[in-house]
Amino acid sequence: MNNSMIIGQYVPGNSLIHRLDPRTKILVIFFFVIVVFFANSVWSYGILTAFAVGTALATRVPLSFVAKGLKPVWFLIIFTFLLHLFVSRQGDILFTLLGFPFYEESLIQGGTLSLRFFLLILFTSLLTLTTSPIEITDAIEALLHPLKKLRFPVHELALMMSISLRFIPTLMQEAEKISKAQASRGVDFRTGSLKDRMSAIIPLLIPLFVSAFKRAEELAMAMEARGYQGGEGRTKIRALVFYRKDYFVFFFFLMIVAATIGTRM
Amino acid sequence: MRERIDFSDVTFRYQEDAPPVLKDVDFFIDKGEWVAIIGHNGSGKSTIAKLMNGLLFAESGDVSVDGSVIHTDNVWEIRKKVGMVFQNPDNQFVGTTVRDDIAFGMENHGVPREVMLEKVAEVLRDVQMESYEEHEPHRLSGGQKQRVAIAGVLAVAPDYMVLDEATAMLDPKGRQDILETVREVQEHSDLTLITITHDLREIVAADRVIVMNEGEVWFEGTPREVFAHKDALSTIGLDVPFVAKLTQEMKKHGISFDREPLNHEEMVEELWNLHSTK
Numbered sequence: 001m002n003n004s005m006i007i008g009q010y011v012p013g014n015s016l017i018h019r020l021d022p023r024t025k026i027l028v029i030f031f032f033v034i035v036v037f038f039a040n041s042v043w044s045y046g047i048l049t050a051f052a053v054g055t056a057l058a059t060r061v062p063l064s065f066v067a068k069g070l071k072p073v074w075f076l077i078i079f080t081f082l083l084h085l086f087v088s089r090q091g092d093i094l095f096t097l098l099g100f101p102f103y104e105e106s107l108i109q110g111g112t113l114s115l116r117f118f119l120l121i122l123f124t125s126l127l128t129l130t131t132s133p134i135e136i137t138d139a140i141e142a143l144l145h146p147l148k149k150l151r152f153p154v155h156e157l158a159l160m161m162s163i164s165l166r167f168i169p170t171l172m173q174e175a176e177k178i179s180k181a182q183a184s185r186g187v188d189f190r191t192g193s194l195k196d197r198m199s200a201i202i203p204l205l206i207p208l209f210v211s212a213f214k215r216a217e218e219l220a221m222a223m224e225a226r227g228y229q230g231g232e233g234r235t236k237i238r239a240l241v242f243y244r245k246d247y248f249v250f251f252f253f254l255m256i257v258a259a260t261i262g263t264r265m
Numbered sequence: 266m267r268e269r270i271d272f273s274d275v276t277f278r279y280q281e282d283a284p285p286v287l288k289d290v291d292f293f294i295d296k297g298e299w300v301a302i303i304g305h306n307g308s309g310k311s312t313i314a315k316l317m318n319g320l321l322f323a324e325s326g327d328v329s330v331d332g333s334v335i336h337t338d339n340v341w342e343i344r345k346k347v348g349m350v351f352q353n354p355d356n357q358f359v360g361t362t363v364r365d366d367i368a369f370g371m372e373n374h375g376v377p378r379e380v381m382l383e384k385v386a387e388v389l390r391d392v393q394m395e396s397y398e399e400h401e402p403h404r405l406s407g408g409q410k411q412r413v414a415i416a417g418v419l420a421v422a423p424d425y426m427v428l429d430e431a432t433a434m435l436d437p438k439g440r441q442d443i444l445e446t447v448r449e450v451q452e453h454s455d456l457t458l459i460t461i462t463h464d465l466r467e468i469v470a471a472d473r474v475i476v477m478n479e480g481e482v483w484f485e486g487t488p489r490e491v492f493a494h495k496d497a498l499s500t501i502g503l504d505v506p507f508v509a510k511l512t513q514e515m516k517k518h519g520i521s522f523d524r525e526p527l528n529h530e531e532m533v534e535e536l537w538n539l540h541s542t543k
Contacts, residue, residue: 134361166361169403215356222357225318225349226417227341227373237368237381 009069009128016245017059018130022139024246025127028253032123035257036116043263045115051256052123061129069125070118077114077121084110134238137161142240155231163219171212178207268296268331270317270347270425270459275326277312286312288480289326296424299451299458301468301488304477305502310461313477314429317459318347330425345374348418352430354410358402363394363413366402370421381420388416392446408439412446419450425457432467444470465491465498465506469527476501489525508532 012018017025032052039045056066084106091105127136141158148154179189182203189200270293277287287309294300304310315321316328319340327334335343348370351357360366364385371381389395392412402410411431418426428447432440448470451458460467468474474491476484478501484494491498495505495513505513508526515521520539526532 134365162361163359166358166402169401170355173403215353218351218353218356219359221320222349222351223359223369225320225344225351226359226370227344227421228369229341229373233375234372235375235378235381236372237365237378237385239378 009065009125010132011061011065011129012132013060013130015058015060015130017055017126019245020249021240021242021246022131022135023142023240024242024249025131026136026139026143028249029124029127031253031257033120035260036119038264039116039260040112041263041265044260045112047256047259047263048119049115052119056122056126059126059130061126065129066122066125069129070121073117073121077117080117081110081114084113133165134162137165138238138240155234159231167212167215170215171208174211175204175208179204268424270294270457271327271329272313272316273327273329275316275323275328277309277316277321277324285324286480287316287323290480290482291326292475292482292485294425294457294459296457297455298473299460299471301471301474302459302461302477303463303465303468303474303491303503304483305463308477308501309480310463310477311429314349314427314459314461317425317427318344318349320349345421346423347425347427348421348423350411350414350418350426350428350431352433354407354414354434355402357414358410361401362398363389363400363402363405364398366413367417367420370417374421376421384420385416388419391419391450392416406439407435408442411435411439411443415443415446415450419456423456425459427459427461429461430463431460432462432464440467463503465503465509476503488527492525492527 032048036048039048056063085102086100088106088109089101089103090109091103093101094104094107095102131139137158140161141154144152144154144157183189187200187203189197189204191197192200272290272292275287275290276285278285290309290313302310302313312321316323316335317330319335319337322335322337329335330343330346333339333343358366359369367385367388368381371384376384385398386395389398392415394409394412394416397405397409397413405413414431415426415428432443435443444467447458447460450456458471460471462468468488468491471488474484474486474488475482476491476498483501484491484497492509492512495509499505508528508531511532512522512526522535522539524531524535526535
């Protein structure tokens, strides 16, 4: 098993974006998503695109990783564009190609919609690229904290997430071990029809489930033995602190928002 | 009020119609002692561990810690006093990194963050894992995970530490490391140690041994006294170590030692003594 196994897409690094408080990143992304829908002019789109691309470059994450994150949605982006191009018929006919008329308005609409889509995905993927899952968990717990008044189980949710993260590598190692053990007994995972291969998964899944339940039970006992009795009265060793750079980023983002709104038509 | 763990006539069963796992078990563990509880599988030794910090409650009889009988009201106080390390290194690692895991117990007890950071560094030194603070569990060996578990217990400064078969799933090297760590911790603290095991080699360093069989206390004494009963030990399903077997065989040939050797070094020493007094 790879020693430096990374969960999800996180690419460790030391850029400004990496070192920001995860709450800063989540909040900026949240408002960015909203602001993207306000843009409606060349200038406003230009500012937001420059901001998103600039941020992506500032993370110093290799662009191939960024592209990988976008891979599953390229199809959607292009599909949205083509759908608008061929289906909606608004505005003047711009030109005709092979007897098919292209309308100006649908070209613009398709373009802006795809651009919006691209910006949203690009910017949100920067969060998972530059923030470790446990930091994201901490940030979610901190940001959802006000919901506690509404009896929303914030602490329990965060604990569930962090325990899942903790056990992903363990269960992956176990799955590997079981699949080897079953293969040595003659289970064939690689050949045969799709149905055969699907049913070959069962002798892998059942032992994995059984052991996961056993682990859960033992973990619960160990947690209780160590005095765990829910989130009440608990302190945390992982602290989130807003530094000057976070305030700077908020300020900078505010100016971007202002500029976007200001250049709307 | 005496500072000790006291079992008085404790009976326990997992289901009402099942035969009892513990039958009128009666013993005490004084503060500062190192007591080994040994027995084969199903002798009730792990049940004893769970009764000690209120993970289970006695059916009849009392389990008390420092004079107060464990019941549902004071169980959280008791758990602060009695720390536990379990058998499976993976299934008791709660945090995503070594530091988070060691802090887990302290977080539960509401220890302030600055104190926690200091304490984590301190207990990591105690178990010789200083450079592993940021490591994730899947980058640690089983023995290292168990040392982290011990550190996590030490961090909340309990009076008693129970090691429930904590070395059973480790390789010989990891086992040796754990025993070494435990011995060192015991040496420079007044921590009471209760080690639960089925391996006779692990009782050697203890002050006192309680041998369990079929849910009853079968024998109580020093490791040396236990080793002297090796014939009987094998009848209750315990593996007798090589040194003890050798002593036994030599006795059959009319060679007896002044004291029961517990390990290879003592055996060699006894043999030299024998040789020089002859």
